[in-house]
Amino acid sequence: MNASVFRRFASALLGIALGLPSFAETDHEREEWPALRWTVFPLRVTAQRTVPAQPWKKESPERRTGYAVAISSNRLLTVESLVRDHTLVELGQSETARFVGIRVVRADRERNLALLDVTGTPFEGQLHPLPMADRPALNRSGTLVHIVEGGAFQKGAALLLRGLMEGTDESIPPIPALSFLSELPVNGNGAPVLMEGALAGLVARYETASRLGVLIPGCSLRRFAEEANSDTYRGAALAGFSWAPLPDPALRAFLRVPAAVTEGVLILKTRAGSGAATLLQPNDVLIEWDGHPIDHQGYYRDDWLGALPFPALIAFSSPGQDIPIVWIRNGERHQGTLTLSATANLSTRVPAYDPTPPPWLIEGGLIFRDLSGDYLRAAGANWLMRANARLVRLFLAGRDESALNGERVPILVSVLPDAINVSYQEISDAIVTHVNGTPVQSLMDIRAVRARDGAIERVRVSHLDVELVLDREALAEANARIADNYRIPVSP
């Protein structure tokens, strides 16, 4: 028995053992493989993360490889985690060694999807798009495709197991996804799973040891592809409230939820400017979302994926969509229509992650930037304990607060020692409240003050009741000296 036959035999046995359809019956036998060379492409990414505390610096380049799948003659989709912090994204072709730099049109960390464009490259107009399988069936196998050394396509069965909510990052809401089991040790994220000739999803992650992976389903790909093409991309849909399970009978009784009502979750906070803020209040009990009852743990019954946390319904929707909801307040049943907001329109006071590159400013050796989750996570695996506790607290509170007027938390990261800033060199991770006597709520405000006054002379931080003063006369010379000494490019 050769290895290939053995693998097929073993996977069939596994399928029988799990009570699942045999891999031998899957669609992959029927795929037309020659067409894939213009549909599935290897992607080579050079990525460099910014050093959050010295935002003018980049860390050592990191190489990643994965896949992109054509969705039109010039555009492809891949997972965002593959192209995150990219310096260069190159598209290759399976049967040639040719790699060409291409453009990232849009990358959405919250949806973990990225749209790529090959216009102006030899690939322009050459791509063969795949149709999308909107809701690939569970408990059936599709064909997982990747490319092995030498450029040959390799295929394997991928059994779609169940729906789940996949979190790429603890500060980003999880997204609906499908788990799959595959014997093919897929060698890169973004690899497609095909079903009946259509794109069932893209691999977001795969663990060789367990042979389990997670797939972003076709319906999510389709929605992103449609919206990402727009110049007014608004990001994922956002309901604008935080919630908690409500299983505790005592708390339900205290909230006067009728005994006959066994479902519902507790509304904790609503975000200013969101659709939820117009309807819901803290201590409301949300019992129905778009016609789906929500149980006390926050699950609903999805026709396609079975029991799923109800935020999946939000993720499956688009900004601007009207959602009928039902809630209980003070024992009374209420209903209304909630208009979903867009993440892009409702930024938070402390964003989970930085834009690329994160804006910064140095004046007299004082490094300013806005607080973000990325900045705190740079403290390492135990960042909740290791990062500055005052800033972590602000992050945990500010990540759910709308920044309707662009408010952020501007911080004095640290001080690059120089003669101009003696007396301040031990100050770090301080929250900046005033610059030149003007209240500031973001780095943008600090820049505006600097542009207005020509220099930053006085800085007030939240934990001191006096200002840090810089010598205006000496500032220009000091800035040049500091830039030279510490090899800092001109502050943007």
Add this chain to the structure above:
Amino acid sequence: MPLSPTFLRTAIAIAFVKTAAPALPWSASVVKIHVTVQRPNPVLPWQDGPPNAASGSGFVIQEGGKRRLLTNAHVVSDARYLEVQREGDARRFPARVAFVGHDCDLAVLEVTDPAFWDGTRPLRLGSTLPALDEQVIAVGYPIGGNRLSITRGIVSRIDYQVYSHSEVDSHLVLQIDAAINPGNSGGPVLYRGRVVGVAFQGIRGAQNIGYAIPIPVIRHFLDDIADDRYDGYPDLGVTHLTLRNPALRRAAGLPPDRSGILVARLDPHGSAAGRLQPGDVLLSIDKVPIRDDGTIRIDGQPVEFIELFERKQVGDNVTFEVWRSNTVHRIALTLVPTSPAFHFGSTYDTPPPYFVLGGLVFSPLSRELLIALQRQLNTPQAQHLLYAWLFGRADGLHETDQERVVLIGRLPHPINAYADPFVMGAVASVNDRPIRSLADLPTALASPINGFHVIRFHDRPDFLALPAKEADDAWPEISDRYRVLASQRLPSPPQTASP
């Protein structure tokens, strides 16, 4: 009965040793302290950990006509049973702690049996610190033997350092290159026959570096207890910036011929509150000029200006020359003790307060609690505790609250089946009454809301609701099942220290 050869050999050996080794001059002064210690359990605050035996050193002093023993606070902290033993004497005498200063790691012991004091000789305290490179000796009972040990070394540094007993208080230390090992603690460090320090800590992994509490700190402690009460060190309550920066000096309006430091923030409970202002420049303290880098000169040596406070007692007056509004002001203030709120030094000799409600265990945030729960701190739920610990004072939490009351655990019972997500939460209010200390709980619990105890937490929007009557009724079962003998141990009312 004939003597066996073994007995004879032993007797001859002892006789030889006795005749060959004359009594050391310090054997009438330095004693071994035997102690049985029981530390409280911060997670199960109604019970203590197991008893542990330990030993240390101490020495006889004579203050105000009374002979007593001086040792380290950490030798006798949480002692359940205390005995002292003199060199060459098989008898052990019960002793008691008369005074303890956990902030300076010193304690005074009393022995009531007059037989103990027969033939003792008090050591004389030095009046000044030895200079660098001067030779000193450390005397005590380090591990590895029951006889007095002497090590010699030189003074290698005199500096400020955090005292590891409290983990938060910094005072002057005498660094010597004589070996100081466990058991040496509490023994005297002598220079020309006089006590200049009390051996108290070393550096793990470092060789021949030992630390002693120097004579100014010892003198401060003994002077403090002269009125039969230990008040501890005063707290100025000033956060300052140095004025090395010319632009900052100019902004403060300080003339070129003046020097000082800039008051950047005032602690509302500190000695300077209401007297100094942010933006003041402290020019001198008790007529000793303060330089722009925050140092003063004492005995020709530059030291941090705060050292002058090391020599002050609670209730003493201090006079500053202050540059304010382009004028020199003389401002006198009376020194007050450090407020314990949000201080988070190590706690000793006091069992942790707690309160059990419906199987939910509440206790004040403490250093011991944080250490015990450290593996659970890497969660958003517990983050507030870290914040309160590290920034509580700087951010003024102590202006309104005495402490953070924490839901430290759940004794499982049907009444509290859904409370797990709230464990490690810091209680903000109970039944809409703010909880500023554990002592606020009984009053707040007297007024349930619609038959429920509603418990809200800092930095989280969700809350707990316990049926009030059922929570009270659950106590006998919880008490019996988990052997919690009392539902609460509330702290004693705070003692007001007279300035």
